[in-house]
Structure formats: C-alpha cells, structure tokens
Amino acid sequence: MDTFTILPKAFVHIEPKQLLLIYIGFLLFLFTISAFLLRHRRKLEIFKYKTLGKLLSDAEHSFYLVLRQALLNEKYEIFVKVRIADVLLPENDLNRGNWKSAFNKISSKHFDYVLCDKNTLSVVAVIELDDKSHDQVVTRARDIFIEKVCETAGLKLLHFPYRANYHIQSVRDKIISSLSPPTI
Numbered sequence: 665m666d667t668f669t670i671l672p673k674a675f676v677h678i679e680p681k682q683l684l685l686i687y688i689g690f691l692l693f694l695f696t697i698s699a700f701l702l703r704h705r706r707k708l709e710i711f712k713y714k715t716l717g718k719l720l721s722d723a724e725h726s727f728y729l730v731l732r733q734a735l736l737n738e739k740y741e742i743f744v745k746v747r748i749a750d751v752l753l754p755e756n757d758l759n760r761g762n763w764k765s766a767f768n769k770i771s772s773k774h775f776d777y778v779l780c781d782k783n784t785l786s787v788v789a790v791i792e793l794d795d796k797s798h799d800q801v802v803t804r805a806r807d808i809f810i811e812k813v814c815e816t817a818g819l820k821l822l823h824f825p826y827r828a829n830y831h832i833q834s835v836r837d838k839i840i841s842s843l844s845p846p847t848i
Contacts, residue, residue: 719744719745720744720745723793723795723826724744724776724793727777727793727824727826727830728742728744728777730830730832730835731777731791731835733832734832734833734835734836734839735779735836735839738836738840739781739782739783740779740780740781740782740788741779741780741781741782741785742777742778742779742780743777743778743780744776744777744778745774745775745776746774746775746777746778746790747771747772747773747774748770748771748773748774748775748810748813749767749770749771751775751778751787751790751819752770752813752814752817752819753767754766754767754770769809770813773806773810775790775791775792775810776790776791776792776793777790777791777792777793778790778791779791779839779843787819788820788843789819789820789821789822789839789842789843790814790819790820790821790822791821791822791823791824791839792807792810792821792822792823792824793824793826794807794823794824794825794826795826796826820842820843822838822839822842824838
C-alpha cells in the first residue's frame, strides 16, 4: 500500500472534536507564519536613497585642500569624515551593557579629518574644523564629549577655527609642533 491510500483511512477514525482541533492548529500555524513574514518583509524592503553629491561642505573641502598643501612633503595621509568608532573603541574591561552604551555614544559621530602615518596608516591625530555651528550649545556639548573621549584614549585632537583664508605655514606649524615630542 502506498501513502496516499493509507492516509485517508487514518482520518476515518478521527472524531469531529479532534478534527476541529487539528483544523484550528493548522490555522494558527498559518497565521503565525503569515505574521512572521509580514513583520520581516519590512526588513527586506529597499528604500529609495539619493546621493548628497559632495562628501564635504565647501568649508570642509577648502580646509582639506589647505591640509593637503600644509602636509605635502610630510609623512601623513589625510582621511575625511571618519567614524569615531572606526578609530576608537571602549575599553574591554566594561561590562557588556556599559560597553554597548559607550560604543553607541561614538558610533554615529565622526572626526572631520584623521591624520595617519603614510606607511602604516596608524592614526597619528584627529582634526576638527570648528565652524560657527560649534558655538551652539548642542555642538559644544558634543565637542566636550569628543575631547574627553580622545583624552582617555591618548589620541591627539587638534582644533582649527573656520576661516575664509588660512596661512598654510601656520597650519603646518601647528600640526607639526603638536605631533613632535616636547623638547627638554
């Protein structure tokens, strides 16, 4: 006998109450699967995005060009808009909840510019361009937080105020002197 001839005979001995329970169970199963698929369908949706065009604002781009000129013959590579969590991480001695909280505080923030050693790409320093938005209370609080984060990590943080024009040699001198070990 094959399965298809045995199966109908197996259901002959099922009482109506049992058949009703099987039917309800099957409907609950279908409902659960449907709910799961509907809930996860949103994760599969592809939203529409648009390009911002330029990576840097006009002020950031202008200062980037100044940095490139100031460090032209130096041993540094300049990277722009680098996520802080790609440069720094919370210490591992934190419990899981505190580590995640500390990580979340830096994961959506970025450094304006990151200076790296040309050969190793080791981070040497970070640079923030302070435009007029840095006078706002929220931005100032962010700046203080970033300063503390860099200080605890022992990472050199340099600030440059936004200007319409820069003296390239002055920018160079500030960077080089801050990266040089103090003379005794």
